[in-house]
Amino acid sequence: MxxxxxxxxxxxxxxxxxxxxxxxxxxxxxxxxxxxxxxxxxASVAERLPVAYVDQDHSAASRQLLRNLEASPRIAVTERPVDLADAWPLIRSGKVWAIIYAPPNTEREILAGRKATVFVYQNAAFYSLGAMSALGASEAIAALAADMAPRLAQGRGLPLPHLAAPHVQSTVLYNPQLxxxxxxxxxxxxxxxxxxxxxxxxxxxxxxxxxxxxxxxxxxxxxxxxxxxxxxxxxxxxxxxxxxxxxxxxxxxxxxxxxxxxxxxxxxxxxxxxxxxxxxxxxxxxxxxxxxxxxxxxxxxxxxxxxxxxxxxxxxxxxxxxxxxxxxxxxxxxxxxxxxxxxxxxxxxxxxxxxxxxxxxxxxxxxxxxxxxxxxxxxxxxx
Structure with a gap:
């Protein structure tokens, strides 16, 4: 043979x-x-892309963020890992295209008048999918910023200027230079x-x-x-x-x-x-x-x-x-x-x-x- x-x-x-x-x-x-x-x-618009949401703040703000993420037409929260260590295998295996992370004390930082950070880790190995997922997450966080401050101010009796909405820090994975x-x-x-x-x-x-x-x-x-x-x-x-x-x-x-x-x-x-x-x-x-x-x-x-x-x-x-x-x-x-x-x-x-x-x-x-x-x-x- x-x-x-x-x-x-x-x-x-x-x-x-x-x-x-x-x-x-x-x-x-x-x-x-x-x-x-x-x-x-x-030198076609993606919709309902699976993402993971890691909530380590467990506050009214982080729960509102989850609702915003779930309401987004671009992404779908399909995974709720306990921490980031459990989230990385999900993105490496392709089960999710981005990870949204609300760290501890997110709401406390807002109430103290400081800028809180919500982290978005996107998978840029699949360039379009990762970018679309990050965009959906950013829109959800922006919606939180628009609606959270007056609600928290009213509930806690704080002046509105005292509250600072969180900003987004988006980290590109696997192709950081794009x-x-x-x-x-x-x-x-x-x-x-x-x-x-x-x-x-x-x-x-x-x-x-x-x-x-x-x-x-x-x-x-x-x-x-x-x-x-x-x-x-x-x-x-x-x-x-x-x-x-x-x-x-x-x-x-x-x-x-x-x-x-x-x-x-x-x-x-x-x-x-x-x-x-x-x-x-x-x-x-x-x-x-x-x-x-x-x-x-x-x-x-x-x-x-x-x-x-x-x-x-x-x-x-x-x-x-x-x-x-x-x-x-x-x-x-x-x-x-x-x-x-x-x-x-x-x-x-x-x-x-x-x-x-x-x-x-x-x-x-x-x-x-x-x-x-x-x-x-x-x-x-x-x-």
Whole structure:
């Protein structure tokens, strides 16, 4: 089995060496794309986004703040942890997009005529979601400022000027500089490369179909032949993505804050999944132009529907299903956890399992189509 797989890989690499056009598509073209993206970045309204509220003041003011937060159309208080230590795992796991913290003595500071601080910690790894959550929290706190002072003054018999409403201190997590380079470049690298690889694989398999060499490629073991055909491209484009990560996280100094091993595994499965899907499409339609259109329609909008730029929470059901039907969505979740948020590797088990599923099922279906193609071409090869 190992020798048969190696033979198919050698055959594909020999083709690449002998075809300047195909070699350019897997070498100079990805390099140019990465260079362009690096050069570019070197220098729908979300509603009911889940947030956590930590109330350690337990006062009339903090209870009013909770009511304001719950009334906000932008956010929903889905978690009430006892303290901040219990809140951090919630934001790292993606269960909430922001943490609102009312510290002890918030109301006492207000009654003493001093500025009290309510803290908002937003998850800027998911830039739009974190920003929208922080905005909703800020609006709720501003509403508290408008309505709390006169009510407290009346209830306690204090002059209104004696009361000072709390101000907001918003702390940005995981992307404190709000850098487009860190956020968008890390997102665009795999987003563009996986689409390029899908097109290359469509042309690589389509060439065998168009030139009538499919039987020579498939031999007697179509599953191994399919794996050998896809493997070089999966490895090459994973390598290019890792080069991009090295530039961004190493040379540019952003760093990988979680598990590098989990990130590499996720990238390998990302490209393996899209390779299997591209193979399935071209073997199914048996037409290069149609297959190229299909993989472009499927892979092109991946960034948009990945939850990284525009949230799909509370979107139409079709949009949510489409988002989850894309391997890129699972990968982005893993990348955010490991590159940005410093989550433990175990937190990415779900996305890794999703990517593995996206790889195995299309590959198995593509192998069945390859076997059927081999059987159909057998009579033609007979003397």
């Amino acid at each position: 190992g020798e048969a797989l190696a033979a198919v890989i050698r055959r594909e690499l020999a083709w690449l060496r002998g075809s300047p056009w195909d070699l350019t598509l897997v070498s100079l073209a990805p390099l140019a794309v990465l260079a362009m993206i690096s050069w570019m970045f070197v 850098s487009y380079e860190w956020f968008l470049e890390a997102l665009l690298q795999p987003g563009v490369l996986h689409l390029m690889m899908s097109c290359v694989i469509v042309m690589a398999i389509g060439r065998e179909l168009a030139e009538g060499t499919a039987r020579d490629w498939l031999g007697e073991r179509p599953l191994i032949a399919l794996a050998g055909k896809l493997a070089p491209y999966v490895v090459i484009f994973t390598g290019w993505n890792l080069l991009g990560v090295g530039w961004l996280c190493g040379v540019r100094g952003w760093g990988v804050h979680g598990s590098l091993s989990a990130l590499i595994a996720g990238q390998l499965l990302l490209y393996a999944s899209y390779a299997a899907l591209a193979a399935l499409v071209v073997l199914g339609v048996k037409n290069i132009a149609t297959a190229l259109s299909a993989v472009a329609i499927y892979g092109g909008p991946a960034i948009t529907f990945s939850n990284a730029t525009l949230p799909t929470i509370d979107a139409p059901l079709f949009t949510q299903i489409w988002s989850r039907a894309l391997p890129f969505t699972a990968y982005v979740e893993l990348q955010m956890q490991q590159m940005f948020m410093g989550a433990p590797a175990a937190a990415s088990a779900g996305p890794l399992l999703a990517l593995l599923t996206f790889t195995l099922i299309p590959f198995a279906l593509a192998a069945l189509l390859a076997r059927r193609l081999l059987h159909r071409s057998a009579p033609e090869a007979a003397p």
